[in-house]
Amino acid sequence: MIDLHNHILPGVDDGARSVEEACDMARALVDQGVRTLCCTPHTTEWATAGDEASIVARVEQLRAELTAQAISLELLAGAEAHITPTLAADVQHHAVPTLNGTPYLLLEFPYDILPPFYERVVFELQVHGIRPVIAHPERIAPIADDPNILVQLVRHGCLGQLTAMSLAGGFGPRVRDVSELMLEHHLVHAIASDAHDAQPGSRLFALPEARLAASRLLGDSDANALFEGTPARIVAGEAVEPPEPMEYKRRHFSFLKAFR
DSSP states (O other): OEEEEEOOSTTSSSSOOSHHHHHHHHHHHHHTTOOEEEEOOBOSTTOOOOSHHHHHHHHHHHHHHHHHTTOOOEEEEOOEEEOOTTHHHHHHTTSSOOGGGSSEEEEEOOSSOOOTTHHHHHHHHHHTTOEEEEEOGGGSHHHHHOTHHHHHHHHTTOEEEEEHHHHHTTTOHHHHHHHHHHHHTTOOOEEEOOBOOOOTTSGGGOHHHHHHHHHHHHOHHHHHIIIIIHHHHHHTTOOOOOOOOOOOOOOSSOGGGGOO
């Protein structure tokens, strides 16, 4: 598997607190079948990972530690880029890295509201050749309440990245149901751990259960694409051509109304 979203870099955000914890995370991921991981620290004001060069250097330091401890996990540099009005310029100026230096950017929206400039920023990124991968849309309340927002983003070239624990049910039945709906409507194209620590029962350990759930829902071939095929194309900078997204037609009453 290839994990596109992970907070394994130690001491830079709300993820791993130490090199030791980062190594524990790496071992657990390898045990679950992960062979490649994108280090994606937050770029919010309180995070301290730094710019692209700093993140690349931190990844190299952790890579050396994993090698010293014989942990066979390939690390790639990236970021979970919080949306700001200047994000497109920040990417162009190498203040914010893309995923492994490719045209794909892991893009984070606020959990409770979509900023009024989000469509403009998505457009500006694409004008500069950057393809946004929307992080955990199933946990962004406005999108979960109205998945057709994501339909429009996907139709305009964005991709979606689902959190494994969401599909496995660890965030509750409503988030699980939204996750299944998004998969069935071709709105997400990769599943990642979004792991922050190595605590037992944390989202770090949800990948196998999520893969089983995806296989039951979509079949083995489509599930494999979510965990391996599409992420591999993303980190290689290759084209991803997802199926046409399907609009969500709200019925008389929906669990989505209660998501907020």
